[in-house]
Amino acid sequence: MKKFYTLIALLLVLSMVALSQVTKYSYKFDKIFPDTSWHKSLGGHGVAVDPEGKVWFYYYSATDSIAIGGGKYSAIRNVHCYLPNGTKASFSPLKTVTVAGKTDTLFNSSRGMQADANGNIVFSSFDAYYRVNYKTGAGMNKVIPLVNATAIKPAFDASNDMFTGFVIPATGGVNIFDKDFNSLGNTTPALDTTRGYSRTLSVSKDGKDVYFCSYSPMYVLKVHSDNGAIGPYSKVDTLFQDLAVESIDWHPKTGYLWVSSGNLFAPCNGAKYTNFSFYAFKLPNYTTPVDSFTWNGDTSDDPRPRGIAFSPTGDTVYVTQFNSGTVPIVQRFIGKATVGVQAEPGIVATTYSLDQNYPNPFNPSTDIRFALNNGGQTTLKVYSLLGKEVSTLVNERLNAGVYSVTFNASNLPSGTYFYTLNVEGRQISKKMMLLK
Secondary structure (H helix, E strand, O other): OHHHHHHHHHHHHHHHHHHHOEEEOOOEEEEEEOOOOOOOOOEEEEEEEOOOOOEEEEEOOOOEEEEEEOOEEEEEOOEEEEOOOOOEOOOOOEOEEEEOOEEEEOOOOOOOEEEOOOOOEEEEEOOEEEEEOOOOOOEEEEEOOOOOOOEOOOEEOOOOOEEEOEOOHHHOOOEEEOOOOOEEEEOHHHOOOOOOOOOOEEEOOOOOEEEEEEOOOOEEEEEEOOOHHHOOOEEEEEEOOOOOOOOEEEOOOOOOEEEEOOOOOOOOOOOOOOOOEEEEEOOOOOOOOOEEEEOOOOOOOOOEEEEEEEOOOOOEEEEEEEOOOOOOOEEEEEOOOEEEOOOOOOOOOOOOEEOOOEOOOEOOEEEEEEEEOOOEEEEEEEEEOOOOEEEEEEEEEEOOEEEEEEEEOOOOOOEEEEEEEEEOOEEEEEEEEEOO
8 A cells, every 4th residue: 555655646746747847949040931022011910831831921011913904903912822941832822812602802901810720721801711721722711700890810729610809909809610610609798898909819729718819908818618619708817917919829749828029019028028029838827938039130110020830840930020111021930849947836945956867767768856945057967877978958047946857868878877967066966777
């Protein structure tokens, strides 16, 4: 019986360790996408990436024209689609969309776009939403939630139900449509009209939690339904305090929720966050970001972050800006997944210590836990028996707390290794055994 309780206690400790780990991509600016020529009056509004990695984006202002008869032309907005290497897709740009035999010209501006649960691209055009096939660009569906009400970027749950909203607070809350754009109702009773102006929203995969973003008050309004898309929803809380969120998206690998910070027109709380940035949160922690990156280059023209989208592999992210005609519309950032550390919640460190790794011996990975009673520049490195460094697990400034990290030795031979914790010159070492 004693062994049983010991096992249960050990499993609980390991579950806490697993929950405390965090994957960081540490995105770095790669390039202006697809090239530096892509800047027009007032920039863009929305970016999306499909399952093939193609990048879709939409200018806010008119950039083209189409003949309307009698020798006259009318200004239009185009939807553009490019391969990751910067080559234009064969069907790009889209100037019109045909659904059920009716062709609409894209005269109107957009407030955002999103890949749905099947990878097809859905974008708003004034009061309408259009779905197009990501492989061909052909129109599939269209719906107008409310005539003459400007529609924001949509969001989709795992069942491909579509959640939509409006820019102006008095217009209403979130309208929900099924996979074929048939109405399922709305969450209006759960949203008050003091929410402020909006550009975007998001939803959990199960459809139970809707995150409605308002950039005039600095928060995201969360509503919840135990029944998912069929509702009813009730107001739960205001989250991401001090952030004026205009962009939001889920990371396809980590499941973290990424949100934008603010800009010169609608700034964030500069004491906590940096304008023109994007922050990742590992829910249910809504206060401490686990990863971030910042728009590259000059921001004096106020390029407001109005779109974020990840590649299917998660190592590439595209962001777009609105307001500036001198700044290119889309930037691409590339990162590499690394397992980092995060303080275990609710645990106060009273000592400076390094635990024995578990399991030990191990194959091929093991967990290492350590405690810092004082913060500082921290490294945790692994060495071979001959003293050669084989891995750096931690190299950053950490606050006081209890931390854990996973060491994966799949590329190393069997043998004895040492791991060393160093905090501001204070050093502790232990050994571990890799058996393959």
